[in-house]
Amino acid sequence: MENLAALVYIVAAVLFILALRGLSHPETARRGLSYGMTGMGLAIFTTLLLPQTGGTCWSLIGIGIGGAIGAHIARTIDMTALPQLMAGFHSLVGLAAVCVAASAFYTPEAFGIGTKEDIHFASMVEMSLGLAIGAVTFTGSIIAWAKLEGRMSGKPIMFGGQHALNGMLGVLLLLLIFILCITESSFIFWLVAILSMALGVLIIIPIGGADMPVIVSMLNSYSGWAAAGIGFTLHNNLLIITGALVGASGAILSYIMCKGMNRSFISVIMGGFGAEQGAGDAAEHDPDRSAKIGSAEDAAYIMKNASKVIIIPGYGMAVAQAQHALREMADILKKEGVDVKYAIHPVAGRMPGHMNVLLAEANVPYDEVFEMEDINREFAQADVAYVIGANDITNPAAKNDSSSPIYGMPVLDVEKAQTVLFVKRSLGAGYAGIDNPLFFEDQTMMLLDDAKKMTENIIKALE
């Protein structure tokens, strides 16, 4: 039975790999998802049948309760709230890892890693690592969730000696883990758990809202490493493989997000970015230049006579729930014979791929949506760039002003379009607190209103 279970676990691991593989294209993604579900079903079913597993009934009750809660949340959640949902989910993986580590600590016989107070040294090391990473993931994700959900200010929380404190806490944790492995004292076990949770909070609070896409990906990665750590403890290859897959995936997403903002991972972790948020009214800095402000009718007229329009959505579009109105506008324009495309910056939105999901939700076909590197060349031939709820990702200062804090960040070449229509609530700075000189260019027309209202007014004017 033992060996058979190990074989089934390998099959499940392969199915998980195929699930990720399927995501290379929207066509194959759904099949991939069913591979993933099958793999999970196999893993759970086999574990329930293992001879050393008792209390099958209780497990099923637990799965029932958890499944009902999870299904309810996933069915009712708004797609705009996806980033905080992911953060919340990651915290649960961390918490589950802590619980499993504690179970293994108190009943090691059940997992074949020794007897109580005489657990194998290697298993103790792996268990404490799983415990620490799980605990950091748990509280770190809760803070990330609170910041994304708006329960907590998105501004970084900084205080003197913060990094020194974190560093000291880290060293102390390693020391305690070492002591724990030798003494196997349950007091030290919980001390490690609590200190790791404190560290999780301290790591995330200095990180500003603009860096949240990186943090959500990073916590995704941590939840994988925690699972792998538990896999080592339980001598379970499936957990190790899956943990490594998830860890690698989160790490790659963090890397892509960092590159999208031209920030190093270390500087994101150090935090503090966006501290001077809302630093100023752009108009104050540039008294000689004024922005051209247009109306919905002007915008409608310009777009109707254009032959190519590129839409650049940002998080502001999601907040205003303007994606449905936007798609309607695009439909009318397409009927008028206008070529409409969407351009997505890698860090648009609050998590990787967030904008694509929101557009898909509004029934925008995925083959009209393009990634930055695929569409940047086309701005030169575009008549209109319609920027809605985005700011920093269009800022030309990133290309030509070496004093700008976002200098070097890859941006969409919006200014190359003949006319830039900028839907924005005010002339204020963006999320990173940086002025956008594009507002004052000659070809730019500012449409100052709520993203949804403005788009709806344009639709009215078009009809």
Added chain:
Amino acid sequence: MSETKKTLNDSTSDLAVRIQELSQEVAALAAEASQNVASDIVHGQPFLITGLTVFILACFVGYHVVWRVTPALHSPLMGITNAISSVIIVGAIMAVWPKDESFSLLGFLAVIFASINIFGGFIITRRMLSMFKKKGS
């Protein structure tokens, strides 16, 4: 022409024999490995080596598979990875009520937390993927 065909035939049959040999070797190795694994579980210590091997290879597989994921599907990727990382439920189920032990609340809670994730992660991913449509469909 027939000469080359002949040598080709020869080499194919040669190859077949070698493959057979190789497969026998693999089978023998697999048997040995499974024995090792079984003894590892008894002794505890050396699993770390097998585990690390599996771990590092899986990291490489993950690296290559994830780079091929299209950026448009990065959110569903997070949904799926979130769901599968909850495979930790395997450990939780074993902890709920181990043979010769008593009911463990920690294990039970871990099962609940992990199931929230599994169901939540898969369902939200399905919801996301069902929205991705091609032009005209």
